[in-house]
Amino acid sequence: MQTAERTSATGLEAHIRGQRLAASDEVFSNDVLVQIFTRERIEQSVIVPAVAEPLIVWVLSGSATIEEREAGEAWRASEVTKGDFFLTTSAVPYEMRWQVTSAEPFVVMHIYLGLPLLERAVQETRKEVTGSICLREISGGRDEALSGLFEQFRVELTTQGETSPLLMQGIAQCIAVHLARHYLDAQADNIVQRNALPAFKLRRVVNAMEKSLGETFCLGDLADAAGMSEYHFSRLFKRATGLSPSRYFIRLRMTKARQLLIETDMSIIDAGLEIGYSSASHFSQAFKREVGVLPSHYRK
Structure with a gap:
């Protein structure tokens, strides 16, 4: 039998090769979905789906060169390491590829925030919403406040015992408020009104x-x-x-x-x-x- 590291299968996580280590799927909530994956060391090309919610990807372990592009565009490269994050609000599927540059495994966390939660956070922050609710695209950014909140997700999902839906929702609310305060972009497409699959x-x-x-x-x-x-x-x-x-x-x-x-x-x-x-x-x-x-x- 071959080792899992040599397999070229994309795994059963739909799009990106790797193994799912933990997820909040069983903690059903429309406000947040959190998943932790270990990724293959080299990925030549993968299409990332577009969904209604913004996607946050946080690097938990390892370093990598990650490239992204939309159809017909040039590749954009980012050097990332533990603690860096991506914030994606693309309304269409886009392409990614990467190569791990460290000896440590490349482990990432995916966080989807529900649009109603994000909308409430923006309304609280801005008191009134007069235009589109949008977030900036971030590739390989670093935000210590967000990292602290993401770490609470990691601990809750990976510590033995029952995961608390109430705690997960509370962390998600904190993240939504932080995004509303620091990452709004008035020039982007409206993500709240986007016609996409949650x-x-x-x-x-x-x-x-x-x-x-x-x-x-x-x-x-x-x-x-x-x-x-x-x-x-x-x-x-x-x-x-x-x-x-x-x-x-x-x-x-x-x-x-x-x-x-x-x-x-x-x-x-x-x-x-x-x-x-x-x-x-x-x-x-x-x-x-x-x-x-x-x-x-x-x-x-």
Whole structure:
């Protein structure tokens, strides 16, 4: 069996290779979603989805050169280390790549703040809101006050015992107020009125997909999980990820297939069966269409 470090699978976290270490998924709240990941040392290219909420990424361990760009634009590079953060409010998916430059593992925390919470913080800070509510884009920034709040998230998620939804929400409120006071940008697109898929709904839908990789794709079930009509869900899902739900489901299947082929001794036929392909030839064709080579060549 190969080591996890050598796998080229993107993992089951939808877009970015790595392992999820902790998450607040079970602490259901529309106000905040927090996830901690360890990332691969080299990532050639990954598309980061656009969701309704601003995304904060905080570096917990390691150093890396990170590059970002939107479609058709030049790469923008940032050198980051423990304590640095990114604040992203992009309304469209964008591309990232990175290379870890330290011996330590590259561990990051993702924080999504709910728009109603952010709007309340801005209203409290500004007393009245006369225009768009927007935040500045930050790449590789440092803010000791935010770092202290993020550290409380880390401790709450990684310490044994029950995670407190009330405490998570309180920390999220503090972060929202800090962003409202120090990171507003009157020139950016309005994030409160943005027509995009909320992060907690995207996570819920992706979880549902991951649990049903061996079953027939059902758009209706996923739309129900998101609490939307099929048409509305499909449109917002594609806007967030750049892919239709069915294409995204196939990509997740192939992600799982890559993991099985590299990380286990499972036969190619059994790997196909595991992700819902009853025919070895159908699995091979789908794998080659998605990955570019046949399963046998990929394993070699």
